[in-house]
Amino acid sequence: MSDSAPVGAGAAPKPSPPAPDGSLAIRGGVGGISFQLEELLRGAGQLDEMVQQLLGVEEEARRVQDELGPYIYGSYDTGCDAINAVAESRKELGRVCQELVAVSASVRASHRDYVEAEARNSIPRVLGLEELRLSGSIWPFGRELTHNLATLAFPFWAGSHDVVRGVLESPLLPDMRPRPVTVERMNESIEVIEPSMAESLRRLQKLHARNDGEIEVIRFDNKGSASWMVLIPGTQPDSPATNPFDVQGIGEALGYDSEEVVPAVGQALREAGAAAGDPVVAVGHSQGGVHAMNLGKNQAFLSEFDLKYVLTAGAPVGGITTETGISSLHLEHVQDWVPAADGRMNPDTKDRVTVTLTDEVRTTDGEDPGIGPGHDQENYAAGAELVAASHDESLLASSAVFAGVVGTGGVAKVTRFKLERAPGRSSAVQPASPPTVRDTKTDAGTR
Template identity: 45%
Template sequence: MAEATPAGSGEVPRPSAPPPDGMLRIRGGIGGLSFQFEELLAGAAALDGVVRELYALEAEADGVRRALFDYQSDSYSSGSNAIIAVGEAGRDVGRVRAELEHIAAQVRACHREYEFTEARNALLLRIGVSGPEYGSALRPFELPGVRDQVEHGMAMAPAGLALLLGLPAPLAGAVGMLSGPADVRHAIRGLSTTPGLEFLRPRPVTVVGSETAVANVDLSPAGLLRRAEAVGRTSGDIEVIRVDGGNRRAWTVILPGTQLGGLPEGTNPFDAAGIAEGLGYDSQATAGAIRQALRQAGAESGEQLAVVGYSQGGIHAMNLSRDKAFLAEFDLKFVLTAGSPVGGITPESGIGSLHLEHQNDWVPGADGLANADTKDRVTVTLTNELVMPPPQDFGLGPGHRLENYADGAEAVSASRDPSLQASTAALAAVAGAGGTATVTRFSLRREALPAQGVVTAPGPDRRAGQPPTARSAPRTGPAVKPVPLGVAG
């Protein structure tokens, strides 16, 4: 645990945020502030138990001292010395007990200061005044990056809308306080009911084809993200990797980022409407297709798995971590995301996650919420300088490029930060280190809008749990050149 006051200095230990590690700015995990406070409060509770025992010992010593009074006259010198010795021992116990009480009280006072700061920041967020300039003792003179500016703007959206409608500034501030930060989920659901925006509503997603091969796979964080880039080159595809390690099998699911074009309009689950499904409808349809793909790949109930997602894929991946139907069937242990707005998604207890964001990538801040700082959830902000791509390759900006995140993942794996070491170890415990694995690419399709008159091919008629064969069903949509399964990147 990182401490601003080292042990043995005679001062009460106070938690401190992890220092930057090169281009990595780390938040959460076993070195994060929240877990440090959890440890300190647990320690304070343990001290309370010791204090109670010392109170009893003090009382017992005083009882012994008083009992010796009756024998003092038998041998005045030795009797007096015994009474004095027992009395001094009792007072020594009292001094230790008082010091432990003081330490426990100081720890709790430190925690109250932390809670006050968090409550203050939450209040500022509710009134639409937020951003990295608040509660940022680590970098008070650092200008906010694009990611933080977007998150700040999203948090201020209700007050900004009130100003746009002509309300006076004080009243607009009150609107921001009452409504809180922008509720992206509510906004998307509202938009999907607007005439002409029906395509934002979720529609059934099914598996329509698969290809299976045995390949040599790099299962490091960087290797998995590069696989997400390769999977994303084919519209509507996801990848399921089976690793046979020892007495158990484990699975890793790879989900790509947003894809535009390449399939009949509205049939690609990872198009723009897929973002709306992820942020507004908890990935209900896509999660069902992922469960279907896992069953067809041969995954059985209760088997462990990790899910990796880039951009939109990270939203779907994190939604699986709170999907009760999915978790009832599979033992999801870890989620890795890169460039994904997932601050509003809270996973079930015991599921670890590692989130890579770049300070100049606006996409992770698009939901207006920062990722929680917990023991099992680590967020890494990359601060490396970026190379500006040519205009035709600009996309969502240089900070959002997946290769940049893959390079950051390599730095994460090399880091000696305790939070990152624990997080990458948790991922490796499920996915393994790499080697020969069975890889299945699945083609997913969303049901087309009825008004469009598009009929999607039916999914393969296969009982749940039956593994697919290579090319078990034809792909739909335009022909694409497949990416070799053994190539990471």
């Protein structure tokens, strides 16, 4: 008795989204739908190649059939049988080719339908409506409305490089364009470092609290070879205009591909001792995550350093595409509107994983909520711990790349650098006013 076919055998293949992993909603990576579809499309391409091979065999069978024709007169019965057998083989080859073409076309049609469906489904996320729905029971209505209106409005100018530049290059904003950034070494220390994603984000939180435009470069000894981590803080609004991570820095990151910050990061790496070709991991929160991702598309930076991995937390990076082969993990939270502020969904690819934290978070009574508890860095550090404990195949693969660069930790060299932006025209020192000439006669008459 033959084995029965499995349920669904012969049906068109259907990609399936990964199941939620506790409070983590995971999209992308090797377990993501897009990669499944990429594999299906790759299979469809192989089917097309097989069809071409079968057509070659069919052509060869036709040639054999033609060459058998003269022999029919010497042995009619056997000659006819041979010709008929070859003709049936050609017919069967044609039938198989038609079926393979139909399967290939079905896979491609499924891919097209999925892409269109995803585009429609992404609209609530792009407009921030999903955050509005999911945060409804968390914040007071006024804060919800404010944040989500900001999310709705921000894409109109942040979603396009040209629009951002058009705003920042207005004559009314003479100091908003990127200005040269200098790098100053602040200090260097030897520390015992745990190179986990969670601890990296906690170090980044302490760096951000300094509020002075500093970045941190860490040198790891990974099995006898040097590897590096760069920590880039988020927006530091209450700082001098010379701090490249102030509010103006958002414009440079989104509109100018971090054209001044990226070279400064490269200089910091060189001054810390990084050599050409050394592997690098970049970690950034909020605005810092945008700068970190821009490292992965800057050809000058990539020609010198081997950027392997980018970790972002609460960063609007959907519009940034890094070079092929650079892995990235993006942590977002349903109560954090900032990741959606560029109006773009993060691409769902083999090397790019987006993890949305769905747990409910609150601001401790008496604390300043800032732009909301979902954007808090400790919240993202806790999420990174859940990522490390997950058995999801996309997260396992992504975490393995991160660990492969930084190693197991231990003694590491930590160097802090201060980045400083050149003063703008409005902040430049103004010429001194001419001295006032006193009228001594008048003075004497009034005493």
